[in-house]
Amino acid sequence: MCGIIGxxxxxxxxxxxxxxxxxxxxxxxxAAGMVTCEGFKLHLHKANGLVRxxxxxxxxxxxxxxxxxxxxxxxxxxxxxxxxxxxxYVNSPYGITLAHNGNLTNSEKLKHDLMTEDLRHLxxxxxxxxxxNILAHELQASGVLRKHLGIDDIFRAVGxxxxxxxxxxxxxxxxxxxxxxxxxxxxxxxxIVFGERMTDLGKEYIVASESVAIDALGFELTRDIKPxxxxxxxxxxxxxxxxxxxxxxxxxxxFEHIYLARPDSIIDNISVYKARLRxxxxxxxxxLKIRPDHDIDVVIPIPDTGRTAAIPLAHILGVxxxxxxxxxxxxxxxxxxxxxxxxxxxxxxxxxxxxxxxxDKNVLLVDDSIVRGTTSGEIIKMAKEAGASKVxxxxxxxxxxFPNVYGIDMxxxxxxxxxxxxxxxxxxxxxxxxxxxxxxDDLINAAREGNPDIHQFDTSCFTGEYVTGDxxxxxxxxxxxxxxxxxxxxxxxxxxxxxxxxxxx
Numbered sequence: 001m002c003g004i005i006g007x008x009x010x011x012x013x014x015x016x017x018x019x020x021x022x023x024x025x026x027x028x029x030x031a032a033g034m035v036t037c038e039g040f041k042l043h044l045h046k047a048n049g050l051v052r053x054x055x056x057x058x059x060x061x062x063x064x065x066x067x068x069x070x071x072x073x074x075x076x077x078x079x080x081x082x083x084x085x086x087x088x089y090v091n092s093p094y095g096i097t098l099a100h101n102g103n104l105t106n107s108e109k110l111k112h113d114l115m116t117e118d119l120r121h122l123x124x125x126x127x128x129x130x131x132x133n134i135l136a137h138e139l140q141a142s143g144v145l146r147k148h149l150g151i152d153d154i155f156r157a158v159g160x161x162x163x164x165x166x167x168x169x170x171x172x173x174x175x176x177x178x179x180x181x182x183x184x185x186x187x188x189x190x191x192i193v194f195g196e197r198m199t200d201l202g203k204e205y206i207v208a209s210e211s212v213a214i215d216a217l218g219f220e221l222t223r224d225i226k227p228x229x230x231x232x233x234x235x236x237x238x239x240x241x242x243x244x245x246x247x248x249x250x251x252x253x254x255f256e257h258i259y260l261a262r263p264d265s266i267i268d269n270i271s272v273y274k275a276r277l278r279x280x281x282x283x284x285x286x287x288l289k290i291r292p293d294h295d296i297d298v299v300i301p302i303p304d305t306g307r308t309a310a311i312p313l314a315h316i317l318g319v320x321x322x323x324x325x326x327x328x329x330x331x332x333x334x335x336x337x338x339x340x341x342x343x344x345x346x347x348x349x350x351x352x353x354x355x356x357x358x359x360d361k362n363v364l365l366v367d368d369s370i371v372r373g374t375t376s377g378e379i380i381k382m383a384k385e386a387g388a389s390k391v392x393x394x395x396x397x398x399x400x401x402f403p404n405v406y407g408i409d410m411x412x413x414x415x416x417x418x419x420x421x422x423x424x425x426x427x428x429x430x431x432x433x434x435x436x437x438x439x440x441d442d443l444i445n446a447a448r449e450g451n452p453d454i455h456q457f458d459t460s461c462f463t464g465e466y467v468t469g470d471x472x473x474x475x476x477x478x479x480x481x482x483x484x485x486x487x488x489x490x491x492x493x494x495x496x497x498x499x500x501x502x503x504x505x
Contacts, residue, residue: 001260001408002086002101003027004192005208006069006172006180007217008233010201012036014063017070020206020213021051026262027101027209028072031085035097036068037235040177042095046071046085067180067235069172071099074409084126087174090133093140094149095176100128101209102169102190102407105470108478110134110164127167134161135173149178151232151240158183158230159244166470168253168406168458170225172207179234182207186245187467188227188252189406189458191267195219196239205233210265224268227251251467254457255408257447258397259305259368270450273308278446279396280309280366283438284316287394290436295362296392300324302367302379303351309396310366319364324357324383347378359387369397370426370437371410373417377430384431393432398440399423402464403476410461412480 003024007013017034032054033046045059051072071086087097104110107127114120114130118137122129138157142149158181168189173181184192194207195214206219214221225231228245252268253260263273287294298320301310304327314321328350357363363383370376376393383391399418404410413419418426427435440462448454460466 001027001074002099003072003209003213004069004099004101004170004172005071005206005213006099006174006182006233007204007206008067008180008235008237009204010199010237011066012064013066013068014060016217017063017068018051018055018060020208020217021070021072023213023216024072024209025051027260028074030075031073031082032071033073033085033087033099034063034068034070035087035089035174036063036065037174037176038065040095041065042089042097042176044087044089044097046082046087048082048085067174069097069099069174069180084124084128086126086128088124088126088129088132090120090136093136094146094178096132096136096139096173097176098128098132098135098171098173100131100169100171101192102171102185103127103167103405104130104165104169105167105405105468105475106165107167113164128171131161131165131169131171132173134164135171138164139175146178149175151242154181154232155230155240155242155244158242159246162186162228162245166468168468170209177235179232180205180207181230181232182225183230183244184225184227186228186248187458188224188248188250188268189467190253191256191261192225193221193223193267194225194231195221203237205237205239207231207233210261210267212262212265215264221266249456249467250454251456251458252454253406253408254443254447254459255369255397255404255461258443260408263305263308268451268454270447270454275447275450276305276308276368276396277312278449279438279443280311280313281316282442282446283309283366283394283396283436284313286439286442287313287317287436291434294392295390296364297361298322298324298357299364299366300357300383302365302375303327305368306366306396309368313366313394317364322357324354324363324386325351325379326354327351347375348382351379351382353382353386355386357386358383360389361387362390362392363388364392364394365432366394366396368395369400370395370417370430371400372415373426373430376432380431390433391431393427393430393435395435395437396443398437398443398462399426400461402461403479404461405466405471405476405479406458406460406468408461413476414480 228248299314
């Protein structure tokens with residue numbers, strides 16, 4: 001899960017990129033970076049940390065140019081080293097930079113092909129660098145000089161990239177002195193939108209992971225980039241679109257609507273906020289159906305993503321809605337923190353219970369989902385320590401039983417609390433007096449009501465059915481071995497050791 005942005009404007013865009021990345025900060029808090037283009041000169045800065053910490057005044061002064069791209073990173077593959085912060089750059093051809101959100105499921109084969117057949121060198125373990133080099137190779141295959149590079153050449157290169165790459169990906173790339181290219185995988189798994197605004201000097205264009213970045217910067221949302229489609233914006237400010245995939249199939253990730261996206265975003269023409277309201281309504285109907293004689297005294301959301309579903313749920317149940325937890329805004333999102341011990345510790349730092357809302361009450365806690373169960377278990381413990389008589393738990397999502405391989409950190413079944421367990425077993429493990437999950441059909445209907453043209457969502461983390469059709473048990477085992485918490489922490493330790501040695505050289 002990452003956030004990407006690209007802007008072609010009439011004046012310097014460093015501040016706009018910074019502001020856009022800040023709005024997209026919820027999509028990645030590990031690293032941030034941006035690159036701007038001034039004529040044929042690139043200015044790049046990236047590092048580990050939040051946007052506000054990565055970019056200082058001295059960096060912003062150097063980021064000159066009226067065209068640029070940016071990225072906020074949460075690592076689901078590779079390591080957390082600053083060497084894997086994006087955007088990535090490759091010199092040949094033309095000088096191309098790229099920022100990417102998603103995960104390539106055939107990255108190992110692509111790495112082999114790039115190094116043995118395409119004669120390209122890779123510096124990191126990131127599949128984003130793989131995607132960049134695939135794009136660069138296919139552009140180079142056009143065999144034309146920069147001054148002769150045409151829109152058709154660029155779109156043909158994206159088409160060949162789609163033929164080679166598998167998985168979920170949304171990317172924005174900048175061809176130095178030429179323009180910005182944005183494209184989406186043929187299934188439309190990861191989100192990306194574009195918009196425009198009129199200025200005294202002419203039209204300016206933006207692409208971003210979510211519409212909130214477009215709104216915040218004063219642009220008007222045009223639409224989502226379609227599955228398999230590419231959008232190219234020239235440095236002069238002309239926009240071109242083309243369907244580059246042979247057989248596109250709309251299958252966006254439904255977890256964007258459950259948790260990842262901001263509620264004020266519009267993704268695939270669906271209001272995230274309204275979808276979450278409908279999730280809460282459906283969950284309330286299920287509670288009334290299976291527990292008509294419930295003894296719930298109060299509904300309390302787990303901030304922030306549980307709040308939108310909790311409000312209509314409480315209304316339909318006819319019980320009080322209360323804010324029982326106060327959130328420390330300076331602690332990152334626990335779901336996207338690497339390492340169980342870090343997640344567990346951060347829950348207590350992030351949330352504080354208001355005792356009077358819990359004492360001697362039967363409390364229904366509402367959250368967006370339960371993934372590893374670490375956060376849920378700690379919060380239930382906090383509610384009971386605050387004096388709750390009973391603590392029930394409602395998840396606006398179905399049980400997460402399978403890994404996600406398209407760019408969300410659910411890489412191994414061993415870390416998913418609901419895998420091969422009943423609802424009662426999960427309730428016992430997290431300490432809830434009872435637990436209720438959303439029905440998958442109700443979840444799909446809650447999202448699809450916003451856009452009936454979408455006939456299928458990627459729901460693989462609930463069903464184990466992967467929309468790309470290329471995920472084998474061997475692949476899942478391989479992903480688990482290199483991306484579980486223990487493996488990634490070991491990689492990070494080794495990486496930091498190498499950095500220290502390099503600094504001492």
